[in-house]
Amino acid sequence: MLYALGVLIFAVGLLASIALHEVGHMVPAKKFGVKVTQYMVGFGPTLWSRKKGDTEYGIKAIPLGGYIRMIGMVPPARQDGTKSRWPRRLSTAIEEFRQVSRVEVAPGDEPRQFYRLTPGKKMIVMLGGPCMNLVIYLVLTVILLTTFGIPKSEPTTKVSEVVNCVAPATASQADVKACTQTNSPAAVAGLRAGDVVESVNGVRINGWKQLTDAIEPAVGRPLTLVVSNNGVQRTLTVTPVRNVKYVDGSSSKTKDVGYIGVAPTTRYYYQSQGVLDVPGEVGRQINVGVHALGSYPQKLQSLWQTVFEGKARDPQGAVGVVGIGRIGGQIADSHSISTKDKAYTLISLLASVNLLLFFFNLLPLLPLDGGHVAGAIVEAAKRGRARLRARGERKRNPDGTVTTRPQIFVDTAQMLPVMYAVASILIVVTLLTLYADIVKPINVG
Numbered sequence: 001m002l003y004a005l006g007v008l009i010f011a012v013g014l015l016a017s018i019a020l021h022e023v024g025h026m027v028p029a030k031k032f033g034v035k036v037t038q039y040m041v042g043f044g045p046t047l048w049s050r051k052k053g054d055t056e057y058g059i060k061a062i063p064l065g066g067y068i069r070m071i072g073m074v075p076p077a078r079q080d081g082t083k084s085r086w087p088r089r090l091s092t093a094i095e096e097f098r099q100v101s102r103v104e105v106a107p108g109d110e111p112r113q114f115y116r117l118t119p120g121k122k123m124i125v126m127l128g129g130p131c132m133n134l135v136i137y138l139v140l141t142v143i144l145l146t147t148f149g150i151p152k153s154e155p156t157t158k159v160s161e162v163v164n165c166v167a168p169a170t171a172s173q174a175d176v177k178a179c180t181q182t183n184s185p186a187a188v189a190g191l192r193a194g195d196v197v198e199s200v201n202g203v204r205i206n207g208w209k210q211l212t213d214a215i216e217p218a219v220g221r222p223l224t225l226v227v228s229n230n231g232v233q234r235t236l237t238v239t240p241v242r243n244v245k246y247v248d249g250s251s252s253k254t255k256d257v258g259y260i261g262v263a264p265t266t267r268y269y270y271q272s273q274g275v276l277d278v279p280g281e282v283g284r285q286i287n288v289g290v291h292a293l294g295s296y297p298q299k300l301q302s303l304w305q306t307v308f309e310g311k312a313r314d315p316q317g318a319v320g321v322v323g324i325g326r327i328g329g330q331i332a333d334s335h336s337i338s339t340k341d342k343a344y345t346l347i348s349l350l351a352s353v354n355l356l357l358f359f360f361n362l363l364p365l366l367p368l369d370g371g372h373v374a375g376a377i378v379e380a381a382k383r384g385r386a387r388l389r390a391r392g393e394r395k396r397n398p399d400g401t402v403t404t405r406p407q408i409f410v411d412t413a414q415m416l417p418v419m420y421a422v423a424s425i426l427i428v429v430t431l432l433t434l435y436a437d438i439v440k441p442i443n444v445g
Contacts, residue, residue, distance in 0.1 A: 006332025006346065007325045011063070013350040014321065015041060017136055017357070018066045024132030025369075026055075026068045029125045035112040037104055038069035064321060064430070070125075071104045072113020074413040090417055098413045115409055119380035126372040130361040133354040138282065140351035145281055148344050149272040155208035155264035157197045159227075162186050163261035168244035168254075184261030189238040191262060195227040208264045215240050216257035270344075289355045300429065306436055313440045320433030323442055324353065330444045366412065366419045379410040 019041045026036055035054050040046075042060030049058030077098060084091035105113060117125070164182045182188070197205050200214045201224050215223065219242045226235050240258030247253045273281065299318040305311040319327070331337075331345050364374035386408055 003329040003333035006329040006342075009332070009346060010325050010328030010350065013346075014324075014353065015063055017133060017350070017354050018042075018063070020132045020136060021129040021357070022066045022068050024128035024130075025125055026128075028121075028128050029068070029070055029114070032117055032121045032125065033112055034114050034117065034125070035071045035109055036068055037071060038067070040068070041066040043067075069104075070114040071109055072102065072115050074098055074101050075113075075115045075409045075411055076102065078411070084414065086414070086417065094413050094416045097416050101413070115412075119376040119383065122376040122379075123373050126369045126376070129369055130358045133358040133361070137351050137354040137358065140347055140354070141282055141285065142278055144344060144347055144351070145273040145278050146275070148340070149270035150281065151268065151341075151344065152271045153266050153268045156267050157205050157208060157211055158265040159186075159191060159193055159195045159197070159262045160265040161193055161263040162191050163263070166241055166243055166259065166261060185238045185241055185259070186261040189225075189236045189260075190234075191225075191227065191236060191238070191260075192229065195229045195234075198226045198228055198233070200225055215260055219258040268341075270340075286355065289352070289359055293356065293359045300432075303432055303436055306440055307432055313436060313442055315442050317442075318429075318433055318436075319442055320430060320437050322434055323437035324349065326437065326441050327444050334444075365422045366415050367423060371415070371419075371422075372412070375410045375412050375415070379408065382410070383408050 022039060022041065026039055029036055037054060037056065039055055039057045040049075040060055041058075042063045043065060044060050044062040047059050047061055049056050051057070074097075077095065084094060086094065110116075114122070114125070163184045164187050166184050197211055199205055200211065203214070205211050205214070218240050220239065222237050222239045224235060225238055226233060228234075238260050240260050242256055243259035244254050245257055245259065247255055296318065299314070299316075302311075302314040302317045306313050306317070328346055328349060331342055331349075334342065337345075361368050362370040362373070364370045366372065366375075
């Protein structure tokens with residue numbers, strides 16, 4: 001029941017994000033006078049729709065995205081005899097695409113076509129969707145930081161495990177399992193899981209680092225430990241032995257230090273954040289998002305190896321909508337975390353998805369929003385260059401009219417082969433992640 005609830009919560013949140021993304025496109029488009037004929041959430045067969053004014057609003061069966069349909073996305077064919085640079089077969093496909101795209105342009109709708117907007121307005125329309133995802137991310141993140149805080153963890157002085165055998169950090173698992181003799185100083189001294197170390201040689205211990213700082217330099221020297229468990233105090237004598245350990249958790253370097261053979265219990269908590277702390281944390285998360293997008297090709301390689309070479313699924317690898325939904329269900333169904341942790345994780349997951357959608361849609365590739373923005377930038381550059389060339393060329397004709405240069409538009413229809421190539425790659429990636437999410441899903445611990 002909780003699993004289904006988690007999937008449902010994430011699905012509703014994702015659909016809301018998709019719907020708002022398309023609102024981000026539609027509102028400025030209508031504001032600038034563009035005729036929007038459809039606003040749809042999802043793809044495939046239409047489940048429900050209603051027409052209001054010029055626009056049909058609806059929901060489709062496959063909730064993997066959404067779209068709005070604006071008339072005149074591509075300009076009419078040029079009549080100056082200019083030939084396409086593509087081979088004849090592709091040129092024919094481009095013109096067929098142009099005809100289909102321009103079917104909705106009625107005789108009275110010429111001024112309401114998207115391609116007739118200025119480059120600046122085109123960029124505002126196309127950036128509206130990704131910016132809406134950014135706003136969703138910011139709202140969710142600010143809510144998390146100001147109401148929950150930042151999840152933190154720290155080792156405490158409470159013992160979670162007493163190791164029986166002394167084994168260097170570089171030992172293999174087989175060597176550790178082969179050890180049958182109880183020889184660790186902690187086990188010999190009688191330390192038990194659940195004991196809290198109160199003091200060492202009469203010095204009060206307030207944290208795990210303070211405890212390790214007292215143990216590591218004391219090789220061969222007896223230490224007097226006062227420990228408590230359920231209100232009962234005991235005094236033990238422990239003599240650290242020399243052992244090999246890593247310098248830190250992220251290092252491969254080792255050092256020889258005193259060792260007694262205990263592991264700490266970790267305390268998990270939320271560190272509250274003030275309003276002034278929010279920008280720094282948001283900046284850190286955005287930096288992480290940029291690096292995550294940059295490492296996506298490597299994640300796709302790992303995904304390919306999982307699907308076609310039978311390798312284990314990388315928990316940090318690429319994941320699709322189905323996989324994220326399953327993760328949401330696993331989080332909601334978990335018995336090892338509190339309701340607060342579940343709420344934080346689900347909201348954080350949805351915020352992260354919106355941040356990645358923001359970056360992904362800004363890639364300068366058609367049919368992504370960033371591809372249209374790139375086309376508008378090129379168009380602005382061409383118009384600026386044309387204005388410089390035409391400076392001083394405007395002349396008044398004898399009949400009183402003024403000769404001006406024709407307005408310049410970037411013909412995005414000529415990018416149809418690129419759009420097909422990018423769309424094909426996206427479809428393949430979607431199918432691979434869908435297969436992996438169903439057959440070899442990522443399971444959250």
